[in-house]
Amino acid sequence: AQSVAQPEDQVNVAEGNPLTVKCTYSVSGNPYLFWYVQYPNRGLQFLLKYITGDNLVKGSYGFEAEFNKSQTSFHLKKPSALVSDSALYFCAVRDLPKAAGNKLTFGGGTRVLVKP
Amino acid sequence: DGGITQSPKYLFRKEGQNVTLSCEQNLNHDAMYWYRQDPGQGLRLIYYSQIVNDFQKGDIAEGYSVSREKKESFPLTVTSAQKNPTAFYLCASSDAGRGNTIYFGEGSWLTVV
Numbered sequence: 518a519q520s521v522a523q524p525e526d527q528v529n530v531a532e533g534n535p536l537t538v539k540c541t542y543s544v545s546g547n548p549y550l551f552w553y554v555q556y557p558n559r560g561l562q563f564l565l566k567y568i569t570g571d572n573l574v575k576g577s578y579g580f581e582a583e584f585n586k587s588q589t590s591f592h593l594k595k596p597s598a599l600v601s602d603s604a605l606y607f608c609a610v611r612d613l614p615k616a617a618g619n620k621l622t623f624g625g626g627t628r629v630l631v632k633p
Numbered sequence: 634d635g636g637i638t639q640s641p642k643y644l645f646r647k648e649g650q651n652v653t654l655s656c657e658q659n660l661n662h663d664a665m666y667w668y669r670q671d672p673g674q675g676l677r678l679i680y681y682s683q684i685v686n687d688f689q690k691g692d693i694a695e696g697y698s699v700s701r702e703k704k705e706s707f708p709l710t711v712t713s714a715q716k717n718p719t720a721f722y723l724c725a726s727s728d729a730g731r732g733n734t735i736y737f738g739e740g741s742w743l744t745v746v
Binding site for chain 2: 561
């Protein structure tokens with residue numbers, strides 16, 4: 518069975534400093550990996566995904582993520598954090614064959630707090 | 634505007650009542666999903682549908698029911714059999730391919746009173 522782990526419940530960072538949100542995964546085949554962000558009382562917004570190709574994926578709002586197959590990781594990064602980046606971040610994986618559906622399995626989420 | 638519309642945003646249910654959450658999408662997506670989110674926790678899949686008139690149970694389907702009579706609509710009924718229904722419910726949709734992105738609606742809060 519596929520699974521995703523986000524080892525940090527919360528990440529605190531000062532505005533202007535680099536931001537990293539960690540994600541590791543476990544799948545039986547090739548992973549399709551996704552990052553989403555959720556603001557309070559809102560739905561999830563798609564940030565970026567890794568399907569194949571370059572290990573460094575660039576997404577919305579200046580975020581990027583690096584796929585590392587040997588470490589089974591897909592950490593989300595932003596070079597310079599903004600106060601407005603404060604939100605809940607979810608990593609998700611999909612590796613099931615089509616017959617079993619295209620559903621995503623989500624990690625538990627990491628709350629990011631960017632302080633001015 | 635294209636997107637996924639969930640209604641109502643807030644819903645209160647009395648003990649023993651069934652309630653239905655609406656989800657409509659105009660993205661022409663084949664697949665639709667319902668997730669449940671509890672405070673401080675991740676998302677868990679309730680039901681999903683890859684095509685009209687077909688749907689599959691997710692990880693926590695007990696106490697819930699769905700229908701998919703139209704491509705654009707995927708309503709979720711929370712039945713009285715669901716013992717702890719208070720949660721944030723998220724509807725989502727995507728094209729059918731594995732690499733396609735799942736997009737989410739704005740969610741509905743259900744509270745038992």
